[in-house]
Amino acid sequence: MGMQDGVRANGGDGRIVASAPGKVILFGEHFVVYGSSAILCAIDRRVHVGAAKSDGIRITSEMGTLECESFSRDAADVDPVLRPLYHIAKEACRMAGRSEGITLDVESEIPPGAGLGSSSACCVAGAAAALRVLGRHPGHNEGAVMRMAAEAERTAFPNASGADTAASALGGMITYDRKSGWAAIRRQSGGPGFGLVVSDSGIRHNTESVVGMVSGFRDSHPEEFEELSRMESGLVSDVTKLLVSGAPPDDAAGTASALGRWASLNQSYLSRIGVSNAKLDEMIGEMDGFTHGSKITGAGGGGCAIAFTDPDGMAGAAANLASRGHDCFAAGIDYSGCTTS
Numbered sequence: 001m002g003m004q005d006g007v008r009a010n011g012g013d014g015r016i017v018a019s020a021p022g023k024v025i026l027f028g029e030h031f032v033v034y035g036s037s038a039i040l041c042a043i044d045r046r047v048h049v050g051a052a053k054s055d056g057i058r059i060t061s062e063m064g065t066l067e068c069e070s071f072s073r074d075a076a077d078v079d080p081v082l083r084p085l086y087h088i089a090k091e092a093c094r095m096a097g098r099s100e101g102i103t104l105d106v107e108s109e110i111p112p113g114a115g116l117g118s119s120s121a122c123c124v125a126g127a128a129a130a131l132r133v134l135g136r137h138p139g140h141n142e143g144a145v146m147r148m149a150a151e152a153e154r155t156a157f158p159n160a161s162g163a164d165t166a167a168s169a170l171g172g173m174i175t176y177d178r179k180s181g182w183a184a185i186r187r188q189s190g191g192p193g194f195g196l197v198v199s200d201s202g203i204r205h206n207t208e209s210v211v212g213m214v215s216g217f218r219d220s221h222p223e224e225f226e227e228l229s230r231m232e233s234g235l236v237s238d239v240t241k242l243l244v245s246g247a248p249p250d251d252a253a254g255t256a257s258a259l260g261r262w263a264s265l266n267q268s269y270l271s272r273i274g275v276s277n278a279k280l281d282e283m284i285g286e287m288d289g290f291t292h293g294s295k296i297t298g299a300g301g302g303g304c305a306i307a308f309t310d311p312d313g314m315a316g317a318a319a320n321l322a323s324r325g326h327d328c329f330a331a332g333i334d335y336s337g338c339t340t341s
């Protein structure tokens with residue numbers, strides 16, 4: 001069975017397929033690593049993981065293949081790209097008391113290293129598929145999948161806040177902070193009140209090294225970083241109130257335009273901590289010209305930026321941006337989170 005037709009077909013042979021959405025961070029990336037709150041939104045691009053019981057361990061994805069006979073290897077000795085899935089396979093088998101192996105096949109609609117949560121979605125779908133195929137189906141919203149996915153992600157990126165795996169597991173819009181965990185943002189009325197366009201700079205980043213760079217900034221500018229974190233927390237709290245109530249802060253402006261202004265403010269904080277660059281600045285400047293405002297999403301240093309539009313304005317804005325040569329798409333919000341079949 002080829003990867004393309006194989007990953008999503010459960011084939012009735014006990015094979016399980018789970019899928020989980022990517023995400024964008026609307027507000028709060030990087031500061032969330034140090035305890036501030038962030039707002040995330042799952043998007044309609046998915047990673048699918050097929051799981052089946054097998055004699056040995058086999059993991060296949062676009063990023064590489066791993067085959068071994070037993071779990072004798074320590075996860076730390078596995079290529080970081082496949083390490084989280086190896087950890088999931090090993091841990092799920094240990095929990096199920098299974099000494100034979102498991103096969104995990106990955107198919108992704110999300111480019112890696114673009115800030116759209118491909119590795120988190122892979123961990124979430126991988127954990128859900130592995131737990132379910134081994135007879136431990138905790139339900140996709142339950143803590144076990146999220147916990148295993150966050151733990152797996154930390155085998156490759158120890159300082160991960162856990163925000164990305166939570167958004168992918170749950171779907172919809174959430175707030176997240178390291179101490180209290182996640183809370184769903186449920187609007188009191190209507191749809192989200194905004195549209196989203198995602199544009200890819202084409203520059204690939206390594207989240208861990210960008211987070212390491214920010215840590216360097218924090219060490220060399222402790223007071224400034226603290227002040228920026230305080231401002232970011234205030235911004236996230238104001239945005240959360242707006243998203244929950246659906247009422248713009250001043251009645252003259254709509255939700256989307258308020259979010260756009262906050263995005264531009266958030267972008268100025270991200271620039272200050274050093275995660276923007278000339279290409280992202282140029283793309284963001286262009287997007288600002290015909291949307292309500294834009295910012296980096298995710299780690300930065302490359303990857304994607306998002307722009308806020310009116311709810312019915314995203315297709316037009318994406319077409320406009322594409323006509324200027326940008327690799328972009330209008331992103332829908334995914335409300336299903338992780339699913340299994």
Ligand code: MEV
Nearest residue numbers: 029030160161162298299
């Ligand atoms: C990466 O998508 C988001 C960061 O805040 C890191 C994290 O939260 O783990 C940069």
